[in-house]
Amino acid sequence: xxxxxxxxxxxxxxxxxxxxxxxxxxxxxxxxxxxxxxxxxxxxxxxxxxxxxxxxxxxxxxxxxxxxxxxxxxxxxxxxxxxxxxxxxxxxxxxxxxxxxxxxxxxxxxxx
Amino acid sequence: xxxxxxxxxxxxxxxxxxxxxxxxxxxxxxxxxxxxxxxxxxxxxxxxxxxxxxxxxxxxxxxxxxxxxxxxxxxxxxxxxxxxxxxxxxxxxxxxxxxxxxxxxxxxxxxxxxxx
Numbered sequence: 001x002x003x004x005x006x007x008x009x010x011x012x013x014x015x016x017x018x019x020x021x022x023x024x025x026x027x028x029x030x031x032x033x034x035x036x037x038x039x040x041x042x043x044x045x046x047x048x049x050x051x052x053x054x055x056x057x058x059x060x061x062x063x064x065x066x067x068x069x070x071x072x073x074x075x076x077x078x079x080x081x082x083x084x085x086x087x088x089x090x091x092x093x094x095x096x097x098x099x100x101x102x103x104x105x106x107x108x109x110x111x112x
Numbered sequence: 113x114x115x116x117x118x119x120x121x122x123x124x125x126x127x128x129x130x131x132x133x134x135x136x137x138x139x140x141x142x143x144x145x146x147x148x149x150x151x152x153x154x155x156x157x158x159x160x161x162x163x164x165x166x167x168x169x170x171x172x173x174x175x176x177x178x179x180x181x182x183x184x185x186x187x188x189x190x191x192x193x194x195x196x197x198x199x200x201x202x203x204x205x206x207x208x209x210x211x212x213x214x215x216x217x218x219x220x221x222x223x224x225x226x227x228x
Contacts, residue, residue: 041222
């Protein structure tokens, strides 16, 4: 069964600090991995997409890494801002598949 | 604002009633997806269209659920004889599929359904 697991489930950090969110997946055959940001009451917004051959991808203060051998990904947020408070969801897609398998997300709260 | 709109944003209904949601994708996008998201969970795939053709349906989509995309543009999702377990956020996403599986799906704001 294709699964995506994320940790931690929730995280509270102070503004300006960095943090790293983790994602482990058992989706096969793997095609690509995406990180989405979802604000409360809104739809998810894509941050990064990485294919099998990509190890890292950045989008501003967000940097995603992918280790396709260990089936792990991380999302690193640098110099956090209050507006980073949201749920961060790891999503994996299979080759030839059109369904995305979503993790349950990491709820991040950035405080003053 | 991703350019995908959904209406209504909120719907409260009584058990047993029928409800219909609408999704307007980004105009040039050929694929349209429906997802359901319950509190504290990630979205779950329900179904998707390429143009007007419904290509895949999840087992989550019971007989009470039906989706259409008659002209390959907007889509509707109807739930008949709603049950309390149908209470969730219903998300629509669209993408421009050109052969690669890395097409970015742009999500709408969702319709939050509450069944009393």
